[in-house]
Amino acid sequence: xxxxxxxxxxxxxxxxxxxxxxxxxxxxxxxxxxxxxxxxxxxxxxxxxxxxxxxxxxxxxxxxxxxxxxxxxxxxxxxxxxxxxxxxxxxxxxxxxxxxxxxxxxxxxxxxxxxxxxxxxxxxxxxxxxxxxxxxxxxxxxxxxxxxxxxxxxxxxxxxxxxxxxxxxxxxxxxxxxxxxxxxxxxxxxxxxxxxxxxxxxxxxxxxxxxxxxxxxxxxxxxxxxxxxxxxxxxxxxxxxxxxxxxxxxxxxxxxxxxxxxxxxxxxxxxxxxxxxxxxxxxxxxxxxxxxxxxxxxxxxxxxxxxxxxxxxxxxxxxxxxxxxxxxxxxxxxxxxxxxxxxxxxxxxxxxxxxxxxxxxxxxxxxxxxxxxxxxxxxxxxxxxxxxxxxxxxxxxxxxxxxxxxxxxxxxxxxxxxxxxxxxxxxxxxxxxxxxxxxxxxxxxxxxxxxxxxxxxxxxxxxxxxxxx
Ligand SMILES: Nc1nc2c(ncn2[C@@H]2O[C@H](COP(=O)(O)OP(=O)(O)OP(=O)(O)O)[C@@H](O)[C@H]2O)c(=O)[nH]1
Ligand SMILES: [Mg+2]
Numbered sequence: 001x002x003x004x005x006x007x008x009x010x011x012x013x014x015x016x017x018x019x020x021x022x023x024x025x026x027x028x029x030x031x032x033x034x035x036x037x038x039x040x041x042x043x044x045x046x047x048x049x050x051x052x053x054x055x056x057x058x059x060x061x062x063x064x065x066x067x068x069x070x071x072x073x074x075x076x077x078x079x080x081x082x083x084x085x086x087x088x089x090x091x092x093x094x095x096x097x098x099x100x101x102x103x104x105x106x107x108x109x110x111x112x113x114x115x116x117x118x119x120x121x122x123x124x125x126x127x128x129x130x131x132x133x134x135x136x137x138x139x140x141x142x143x144x145x146x147x148x149x150x151x152x153x154x155x156x157x158x159x160x161x162x163x164x165x166x167x168x169x170x171x172x173x174x175x176x177x178x179x180x181x182x183x184x185x186x187x188x189x190x191x192x193x194x195x196x197x198x199x200x201x202x203x204x205x206x207x208x209x210x211x212x213x214x215x216x217x218x219x220x221x222x223x224x225x226x227x228x229x230x231x232x233x234x235x236x237x238x239x240x241x242x243x244x245x246x247x248x249x250x251x252x253x254x255x256x257x258x259x260x261x262x263x264x265x266x267x268x269x270x271x272x273x274x275x276x277x278x279x280x281x282x283x284x285x286x287x288x289x290x291x292x293x294x295x296x297x298x299x300x301x302x303x304x305x306x307x308x309x310x311x312x313x314x315x316x317x318x319x320x321x322x323x324x325x326x327x328x329x330x331x332x333x334x335x336x337x338x339x340x341x342x343x344x345x346x347x348x349x350x351x352x353x354x355x356x357x358x359x360x361x362x363x364x365x366x367x368x369x370x371x372x373x374x375x376x377x378x379x380x381x382x383x384x385x386x387x388x389x390x391x392x393x394x395x396x397x398x399x400x401x402x403x404x405x406x407x408x409x410x411x412x413x414x415x416x417x418x419x420x421x422x423x424x425x426x427x428x429x430x431x432x433x434x435x436x437x438x439x440x441x442x443x444x445x446x447x448x449x450x451x452x453x454x455x456x457x458x459x460x461x462x463x464x465x466x467x468x469x
Pocket of ligand 1: 228
């Protein structure tokens with residue numbers, strides 16, 4: 001199964017394990033979809049929003065100001081959420097953030113031992129726990145199982161930990177590496193441990209280790225990849241006695257963990273490293289809270305924006321149906337009005353004047369023409385109308401439905417564009433490149449014939465309820 005573990009994984013991450021440990025009251029994630037978008041392929045979101053969330057280079061050391069900034073950003077989103085949804089109580093968010101400030105002075109570290117099923121997690125954990133390394137070690141459930149809930153719980157633990165010891169028994173699979181890359185992006189310190197090296201001949205071991213190191217370089221440096229044998233298998237030894245008889249016995253080799261032990265001791269012995277580990281966890285938590293707040297706010301705004309969008313869809317459809325326009329650029333003009341942009345913008349706290357909104361509308365119309373969306377829409381709508389034997393509604397129908405459809409696309413794109421802005425930026429200076437990319441994406445996503453089909457019939461019903469049955 002190549003199922004990316006983070007689908008539904010990062011989702012409910014962190015909260016329970018991490019915040020539960022830090023606070024008496026467990027963060028009630030049940031009612032939120034923590035990193036909800038991540039649950040639905042939201043890794044995309046993590047990636048898309050990365051410039052705002054992650055630092056440019058996750059391997060560069062974290063500065064305290066970056067961590068504070070992450071907390072402040074989260075705070076900002078929570079405030080926006082509270083303002084727009086005053087009836088709801090978001091104190092759990094705020095409390096968690098406040099508690100994060102106390103984490104800066106934390107000296108106790110936590111580490112998780114994780115990896116696929118049967119890779120030796122429990123064995124390694126026992127060995128490490130006995131070493132008195134001044135770190136609290138826990139084991140996760142096996143990753144990469146088909147049970148999403150297991151993956152999710154494991155993911156929670158991983159994100160809560162300052163350090164991750166990731167076990168493999170050979171080279172990494174591509175899907176596993178994908179997961180690790182996301183962890184790195186979340187500023188998770190990773191140590192890759194090739195366990196059960198006793199199962200290979202020594203040349204093979206070297207080869208596997210080398211391969212592993214190559215695979216993860218430069219994201220993970222060579223010293224953070226090592227081979228161990230936490231519980232090497234007993235080997236049968238035959239001994240020929242002086243009288244010619246042979247006796248057999250099993251020899252239990254001693255565990256080979258010194259490399260890992262020394263490495264951990266070095267890491268934990270450095271105050272600077274410990275600080276980075278703790279800061280990263282604070283940063284990660286703040287970022288997750290920010291995501292959660294943002295997600296909730298976006299859901300709320302979307303719910304408010306959709307009826308507005310629909311209103312303008314029908315307005316555009318009605319106007320164009322009654323007065324069919326010949327030229328495609330006129331169709332684009334009819335579809336996107338300044339008033340709609342203002343109304344949708346205001347839901348997203350974008351204060352745009354009518355004249356600015358009109359300029360934006362014109363620009364969006366132009367972009368839709370340039371991208372060929374107007375032509376593609378009219379063709380697609382025309383095709384659907386033909387095959388549905390409802391052509392007799394004739395002339396204005398193609399234009400009416402197309403105008404509504406383009407309004408729909410433009411509106412959804414604006415919503416997405418506004419979503420990607422910082423909570424307090426204003427919309428006067430739109431980034432048209434970004435908007436153009438979004439328009440294209442939204443158009444592609446809504447192009448599925450089934451959607452357009454339903455949309456077309458729905459619009460037609462509205463346009464002339466008596467002619468369509
Ligand atoms: N040959 C060999 N076997 C090992 C080594 N480490 C662990 N094992 C064996 O691998 C098996 C699984 O080890 P566990 O420690 O239970 O692995 P786990 O990852 O905790 O397993 P799950 O929690 O079920 O995913 C056991 O039989 C261990 O004795 C090793 O270094 N060499
Ligand atoms: Mg186990």
